[in-house]
Structure formats: C-alpha cells, structure tokens
Amino acid sequence: MxxxxxxxxxxxxxxxxxxxxxxxxxxxxxxxxxxxxxxxxxxxxxxxxxxxxxxQVERKAAGTSAGDYRDVWVFAEQRGGRAAGVVLELLGEGRKLADQLGEKLCAVLFGDKVEQTARELLAFGADTVYLFEDPSLANYQDDLYASAMTELVRAEKPGIILLGATSIGRSLGPRVATRLGTGLTADCTGLAIDPEKKNLLQTRPAFGGNIMATIVCPNHRPQMATVRPKVMARAKRDDSRHGEIVRKALPKGVDLRTRVLEVVDELSETANIAEADVIVSGGRGMGDPKNFSLLEKLAKVLGGAVGASRAAVDAGWYPYSHQVGQTGKTVNPKIYFACGISGAVQHLVGMQSSEIIIAINENPEAPIFKVATYGIVGDVLEVVPALTEAFRRVRG
Ligand SMILES: Cc1cc2nc3c(=O)[nH]c(=O)nc-3n(C[C@H](O)[C@H](O)[C@H](O)COP(=O)(O)OP(=O)(O)OC[C@H]3O[C@@H](n4cnc5c(N)ncnc54)[C@H](O)[C@@H]3O)c2cc1C
Incomplete structure (x- = not known):
C-alpha cells in the first residue's frame, strides 16, 4: 500500500x-x-x-531533479500544413516563460511536407523546431503522435509543455502525461513562473467559473498544460529570426488502434466559433430549428459564426460542433449575441469572458442579463431581423 x-x-x-x-x-x-x-x-x-x-508513490520523473528538465515546448498543432491559431498564441506566451527561465522555446511539429510551417514557427519565436515529417502524420492520429511525443520528451526532457485546448490538444496532452507519469492542467487561461521555485503557475477557472485556481506541478516533470485558444496574445512574426530545425524519426512498431480514413470538412456559410470575433448564439427561445436561419443571416452580415446552447443542440436544432458552454466550446469573441438563451451557469462558463455580450430575451429576469453588456427585452424573432437589417444598412 x-x-x-x-x-x-x-x-x-x-x-x-x-x-x-x-x-x-x-x-x-x-x-x-x-x-x-x-x-x-x-x-x-x-x-x-x-x-x-x-x-510512497513511485515518482516516474524521480532520479532526475527538476533542474535536469529544461526548455519550454509548444505542440505545434497543424491542419493541412497550417499551424492552428492557438499555436501562435502559445509561442507568444511560451517566449515570455522561456525568457524568464533563461531557457529555450521549442516547437514540436508533426505533419507531411511541413518544412515551410517549421520555418514559420521559427519566425514566430521558436528557437528550435523538432520536426517529424512523414505521410502518415498528415492528419492527427492519437497513437502515433502520442508515442512519438512521449519518446521525444524522454530523450530531450523539457521542463514545460504547452498544448492548445483544442480537440487535438485535449486528446494528445493527457495521453502523453499519463505515459510520462506527470501532471496536466487542462484549459488554462493564465500562465506564469513562480519567481522563487521556478515552477509553472497554471491558472484556470474552477467550480463553474466562480473561482480562479492556480495549479502547480512541483514533483513531476515535465509540467504540462492545455491552454484555451484566444486568451493569450499571438506572437509577432519576424522573418529575420533564426533557429534550428531538428528532424526526428518516428518510433518503430507503434500499435495503431485507429486509422483516419477520410477527413470531411463541415460545410458552413459562417465562420468556426473557436476562431470568430463575432458569435450569434441561439437557444431554446428560438422556438424552432428553422429560426436559426435568422441567426445565420445576422452572423453573415457581421462576418461571424453561429453558436448554440445545449438545449438547442440536444433538440437537434443545430450541430454539436456549435455548442457553447461547459460541455461544448469555450469562446472568447469580441461580441457575443445570446438570443433566446436563459444564461444557465453551464452556458455562461463557455462565453462570459467575451468582450461585449448582447442578450436578447423576452424575460427581463433572465439570468443572462446579469452578465450582459447590453440587454434587449423582446421577442428574438422580431429583434434579430431588425438588428440584421440595421447592421446591413450601416455596413453597406
Ligand atoms: C453537466 C451539464 C453540462 C451542461 N453543458 C451545457 C453547455 O455546454 N452549454 C449549454 O448551453 N448548456 C449546458 N447545460 C444545460 C444548461 O443547464 C441549460 O439547460 C441550457 O443552457 C439551457 O439552454 P437555453 O438557455 O437555450 O434554454 P432555456 O433555459 O429553456 O432558456 C430559453 C430562454 O429563451 C427565452 N425565450 C423564449 N422564447 C423567447 C422569444 N421568443 N424571444 C426571446 N426570448 C425567448 C426564455 O425566456 C428563456 O430565458 C449543461 C447542463 C449540465 C447539467
């Protein structure tokens, strides 16, 4: 025992x-x-x-003091050879952490024909890019990526690994952390270095967003965190920066339990909610799935995306990939429209850090008005088309 x-x-x-x-x-x-x-x-x-x-726990990183682990790593998630937006945010934040520690900032890139992407990561602040290039890495694959990443970590011993809190980062991070026997803090919104002990201070909302918890991983290395997209400032590109690209070979004999057969892009007239600066979300108060076309029209005029509450998604009115909230996506747009959404805490945790929240609800007592910057008491089916028309006029 x-x-x-x-x-x-x-x-x-x-x-x-x-x-x-x-x-x-x-x-x-x-x-x-x-x-x-x-x-x-x-x-x-x-x-x-x-x-x-x-x-009496076996410290899997024991025998090696924290001092043996150095450098800040960023997992450079890519799709179709293009680094995800959050990677540039992590490079910006990672640069600050690495400078504070006096260590290097490294990126780890998996993909097929992605050398140009590796060069861009150097321009965005990485000192070293560990590059795994192989046709089998074109699309994310749990077993292959996790095995290669784990082996690289064992060999190079980074002190910190940052991943985007995207569906890929959330899948890869825990697999690697478990294999290494280290900790992982999910969904961070703030990172800093403890000036005395040099541990990574990982801050994230807890208890339904009611408190901010700062989590430390003092006994194990590397310290791993997934970080919410759109919370941190992107690194600035500087094409005059130099760094090294270190090519790595894939581990042999990885047991691949899954295979990607085909990647099907979701076709949408509006933007992806994780990336959008404007989100127009609808809830049960939209009354009928066909009324979501009103939200799509408003989103289109504003160059935004359509979101949905879980009630709307569960009713089959809109796809799950658009769900905002605790069991959906966390979003941080400049403007968030909540149309016919009551403002349950599970919805609020996914959108309350939006810069401006505009709530439209026929019930003046709806909790959404407590977090709203602007509130419109009225029928969504009248207010939303009127707003669309007004914005269309203003934007020409
Ligand atoms: C573990 C767990 C996880 C959850 N995760 C999520 C999550 O990720 N995301 C999420 O959204 N929810 C989540 N929920 C569900 C959440 O608790 C709420 O049930 C849900 O958010 C309610 O959705 P809604 O606001 O669309 O519906 P309702 O609460 O039914 O609100 C509808 C609102 O529309 C208004 N309305 C009605 N008609 C009109 C009209 N014509 N014009 C204007 N206003 C109108 C009403 O006044 C009301 O305020 C979760 C719940 C649990 C237990």
Whole structure:
C-alpha cells in the first residue's frame, strides 16, 4: 500500500479522516488507514499534525531533479500544413516563460511536407523546431503522435509543455502525461513562473467559473498544460529570426488502434466559433430549428459564426460542433449575441469572458442579463431581423 502510516506516531486524531477529499481515510484499531477510495492525492500527508503518514508513490520523473528538465515546448498543432491559431498564441506566451527561465522555446511539429510551417514557427519565436515529417502524420492520429511525443520528451526532457485546448490538444496532452507519469492542467487561461521555485503557475477557472485556481506541478516533470485558444496574445512574426530545425524519426512498431480514413470538412456559410470575433448564439427561445436561419443571416452580415446552447443542440436544432458552454466550446469573441438563451451557469462558463455580450430575451429576469453588456427585452424573432437589417444598412 503506497500510503504508509506509522502506528508509533499516529495519535488517531482523525485529522486525516476529515482532511481526505475522497472520504477514504479511516481509523482502524487506533491507527489511520487508507481505504479503497484512496487516489494517492497526498492530502492526508499534508494534514497529519504528527507526520505519521507517508506517501510512497513511485515518482516516474524521480532520479532526475527538476533542474535536469529544461526548455519550454509548444505542440505545434497543424491542419493541412497550417499551424492552428492557438499555436501562435502559445509561442507568444511560451517566449515570455522561456525568457524568464533563461531557457529555450521549442516547437514540436508533426505533419507531411511541413518544412515551410517549421520555418514559420521559427519566425514566430521558436528557437528550435523538432520536426517529424512523414505521410502518415498528415492528419492527427492519437497513437502515433502520442508515442512519438512521449519518446521525444524522454530523450530531450523539457521542463514545460504547452498544448492548445483544442480537440487535438485535449486528446494528445493527457495521453502523453499519463505515459510520462506527470501532471496536466487542462484549459488554462493564465500562465506564469513562480519567481522563487521556478515552477509553472497554471491558472484556470474552477467550480463553474466562480473561482480562479492556480495549479502547480512541483514533483513531476515535465509540467504540462492545455491552454484555451484566444486568451493569450499571438506572437509577432519576424522573418529575420533564426533557429534550428531538428528532424526526428518516428518510433518503430507503434500499435495503431485507429486509422483516419477520410477527413470531411463541415460545410458552413459562417465562420468556426473557436476562431470568430463575432458569435450569434441561439437557444431554446428560438422556438424552432428553422429560426436559426435568422441567426445565420445576422452572423453573415457581421462576418461571424453561429453558436448554440445545449438545449438547442440536444433538440437537434443545430450541430454539436456549435455548442457553447461547459460541455461544448469555450469562446472568447469580441461580441457575443445570446438570443433566446436563459444564461444557465453551464452556458455562461463557455462565453462570459467575451468582450461585449448582447442578450436578447423576452424575460427581463433572465439570468443572462446579469452578465450582459447590453440587454434587449423582446421577442428574438422580431429583434434579430431588425438588428440584421440595421447592421446591413450601416455596413453597406
Ligand atoms: C453537466 C451539464 C453540462 C451542461 N453543458 C451545457 C453547455 O455546454 N452549454 C449549454 O448551453 N448548456 C449546458 N447545460 C444545460 C444548461 O443547464 C441549460 O439547460 C441550457 O443552457 C439551457 O439552454 P437555453 O438557455 O437555450 O434554454 P432555456 O433555459 O429553456 O432558456 C430559453 C430562454 O429563451 C427565452 N425565450 C423564449 N422564447 C423567447 C422569444 N421568443 N424571444 C426571446 N426570448 C425567448 C426564455 O425566456 C428563456 O430565458 C449543461 C447542463 C449540465 C447539467
């Protein structure tokens, strides 16, 4: 059992029983003991007033001090050879972290015929690009990318790895972290370096967005984080920058459990919500799926994208890829229209950091008005076409 309790020291005070977040500690025959629900989180070790509890976990990065791990890495997610927008944001933020630590900023790029993309990553601030180039890497593949990344990390020992909190980054990050036995903080909105201990301070909303939690990974390396797109400023391009491109070979004999047969682009007249500066979202208050065409018209006039609440998606009115909120996408546009959306907390966590929120709802008491910059009390079916017409006139 990796939780060891010294019966000599234990006073059966039950501090660990109340301090265990999983209710797994109990006192048996006068000595504390961990039960089945134990997750090895170490909370009991911290709360024990007499130092009777020890956590005997194999530190997978042990034997190597944090000092052996250096450099800040950015996973350079690409589609069709084009780096995702969040990669440029991570290079901007990663540059600051690397400069503070006095270390290098490196990008890891997988793809087919992507040398030009690698050069662009240098222009956007990377000192080194680790490049895996192979036809099998043209599209993201969990097993192949995760195996190659894990092997590279074991060989090069980066201190920090940043990935975009995109569907690809959210799939790759945990696979690599699990294989390495290190921690991963998901969906960060802020990163900084602890000036004393040089650990990465990873900040993200918690408890439905009601508090901001800063998470540290002090005992394991590398420190891994996925970062929400559109939160951090993009790096500036400087084509006079120089750096090195280090080519790497794929590991042999990777067991590929899945294969990408075909990539089908979703056809849409409007932009992708993760990238859009303007999002026009609709909820159950739109009343009927055909009324989403009103939102599409407004989005088109403003060069924006259409979003949806879960109620609208669950009703089959709009595709899941447009869902905003806790179980959908987190968005951060300049302007967010909430049309016929009540403002449930699960929706708010996905959109409340938008710069301007315009809520249209017939109920003046709807919670959405509490976070709205501008509120319009009225029928969406009248207000939305009137706004479309007004914007069309203004924009010519
Ligand atoms: C674990 C979990 C995860 C969830 N994840 C998400 C998520 O990712 N995203 C999400 O959105 N929700 C999510 N939900 C669901 C969430 O709790 C709400 O149920 C949902 O957001 C409600 O959607 P809505 O605002 O469209 O519908 P409703 O709450 O029914 O609100 C409809 C609104 O439209 C207004 N209205 C009606 N007719 C008109 C009209 N003609 N003109 C103007 N206004 C009108 C009403 O006044 C009302 O305020 C989640 C819930 C759970 C439990």
């Amino acid at each position: 990796p939780i060891l309790v010294s019966s000599d020291k234990c006073t059966a005070c039950e501090a660990c029983v109340s301090g265990c977040p999983f209710g797994a500690m109990q006192v048996v025959s006068g000595t504390a003991a961990a039960g089945d629900g134990c997750t090895l989180c170490g909370a009991c070790v911290d709360v024990c007033p007499v130092g009777a509890i020890e956590l």
